[in-house]
Structures are given as C-alpha cells and as structure tokens.
Amino acid sequence: MNSELLVSDARHFRIDYAINPYMDTAIQPDTEATLAEHQAIVAAHLAAGRKIEYLPSAPECPDMVFTANAALIRGDRAVLGSPPPERRAEIPYFRAWLSERRYEVVTAPYSFSGQGDALACGDLLLAAHGQRTDARMLDVLASELDYEVVALRTSGARWYDLDLAVGVISPGMLAYCPEALDEGSVRTLRGLGLDLIEVSVEEAARFALNLVSDGVTVTMTQGAPVLAAALRERGLETVELDTTELAKGGGGIRCTALALDNPPAAVRR
Numbered sequence: 001m002n003s004e005l006l007v008s009d010a011r012h013f014r015i016d017y018a019i020n021p022y023m024d025t026a027i028q029p030d031t032e033a034t035l036a037e038h039q040a041i042v043a044a045h046l047a048a049g050r051k052i053e054y055l056p057s058a059p060e061c062p063d064m065v066f067t068a069n070a071a072l073i074r075g076d077r078a079v080l081g082s083p084p085p086e087r088r089a090e091i092p093y094f095r096a097w098l099s100e101r102r103y104e105v106v107t108a109p110y111s112f113s114g115q116g117d118a119l120a121c122g123d124l125l126l127a128a129h130g131q132r133t134d135a136r137m138l139d140v141l142a143s144e145l146d147y148e149v150v151a152l153r154t155s156g157a158r159w160y161d162l163d164l165a166v167g168v169i170s171p172g173m174l175a176y177c178p179e180a181l182d183e184g185s186v187r188t189l190r191g192l193g194l195d196l197i198e199v200s201v202e203e204a205a206r207f208a209l210n211l212v213s214d215g216v217t218v219t220m221t222q223g224a225p226v227l228a229a230a231l232r233e234r235g236l237e238t239v240e241l242d243t244t245e246l247a248k249g250g251g252g253i254r255c256t257a258l259a260l261d262n263p264p265a266a267v268r269r
Helices: 031-046 087-101 138-145 183-190 223-234
Strands: 006-008 050-053 072-073 077-080 104-106 119-120 124-128 146-150 164-168 173-178 196-200 216-222 237-241
Touching: 006 031, 031 050, 031 216, 031 237, 050 183, 072 087, 072 138, 077 087, 077 138, 087 104, 087 183, 124 138, 138 146, 146 183, 173 183, 173 223, 196 216, 196 223, 223 237
Parallel strands: 006 050, 077 104, 124 146, 173 196, 216 237
Antiparallel strands: 072 077, 119 124, 164 173
16 A cells, blocks of 8 residues: 555645635745655655656646645546645646546546545545535445445544544554544444554644555654654554645645555455
C-alpha cells in the first residue's frame, strides 16, 4: 500500500479562498518554505522506497498540491473527485493524466472529495459523507471499484475530510480520533476487528492522522509525539516532517499524495 504515489508541486500554492476552517486569505503561505516542505515530503517517500509520479501544478489551481482529492483509484479504474467549485479547474488536468496512462476514468455524479474521504484498507473502503462527499457516492464507489464500503461521518467541518480523522497504517491497523467522528462511526470502527490506535483531538487537529503509511514506514507531520511513539511501539518506523505552510490550506502529508497502487479486488470463484 502507498508504494506508488502521484504528487504535484507547491509552486502555485496560495490561499485565494476559504473552503475549510483552516484557510484564511489574510494568512498566506511563504512560497519558499512551502516548496521546501513539499520537497522534504517527496524525499521522504523516495527514501522509503516509494515510486513517485509527478503532475505539474497549474497557475490557476492554487490547491493542486493536494492531489489526494483528485480521484480514488483501484487497479486500472479511477473515480474522479468532484470538489467544491473553487477547485474544479484541477480535475481536467488529472483526468488527462489518468487517461494518458490508460486508466478507465469514471466521472463522479455527485460531490466527492476523492481519496480525502475514501481510505482503502485492504478490501474495505472507509468512506465518509456529509461534509465534502454526497452520501450517494458510497454506492457508486462500491459498484465502480468493487469495495466493501464502510460508511462513516466526521463530527463537523473541522474534519472536513476523513483523512483528518482516520489514518490507515496497514490493512489490519488504523489510527483514529474518536472526537473527530460521530458516535455511530466510532462504534463502526471499533467493530471491524482491527488494531486501533486512539489519537487525541489535540494531535489530530495538528494533522497527525493525515499520514502516509506503507505498513513499514509512516510519514507524518511533526507535533504528534504520542501517536509517533505508539507507532514505534508497534515496530513501525516514523518520519516526522514540518507541514506548517501546507496546513494553512488545511492539508498535510496524506493530502499531497494520491495512491496509485490500490490492488483490484480478488477474482471471486
């Protein structure tokens, strides 16, 4: 998992609008610092042995660095994201990139935050609705990508995408913040039979769960020492990076990487 990732770049990253609680047009990221943050993230992926594909950002797309919202991919099929109007100019670039690489591209018929709201966990798909993703998309994802969908809801706009509330460490292990999910979703996660790591709301608010794990190395933000220690206790290597500038756009490490290697469903006999 997460052995092949699509990234863009932070060259055009800026705050032109506010579509989540973290964005403020009066607080602009420092361009050089943001570039350095993103370059360090990519370097960490490469050092972990992950393959990186690259799509240049477009000047009119200030959030294109957050590639996770572009789509959800399984095997050779990709369901495109359908983001808020402010980010829709990104989607044709991702459609073209995926089509050129012979993915079968499916247009989302409803609002959909891509991988931001849909986290693959083996043959399960943890999928949130109610903030950026229309509930009807869950049936679309189940049908188009042949996942067993686990429906979840976050507890408010602070957790506008699921990848701020839940982090997939391996197919058998999740980290999650109970306060970031509604009560029914917490019960659902606890009933899956997985190894669960509880994360405090304080660490989750610093984008601790917005991480990329390949089951061996967890690339995550700085400022979450309790989660990092829990991961190391389970035998995982952690790489903790600064995401101060990217956080001004409401994103972290997971947001900047779209997984390309979710395997297709096993052939049923």
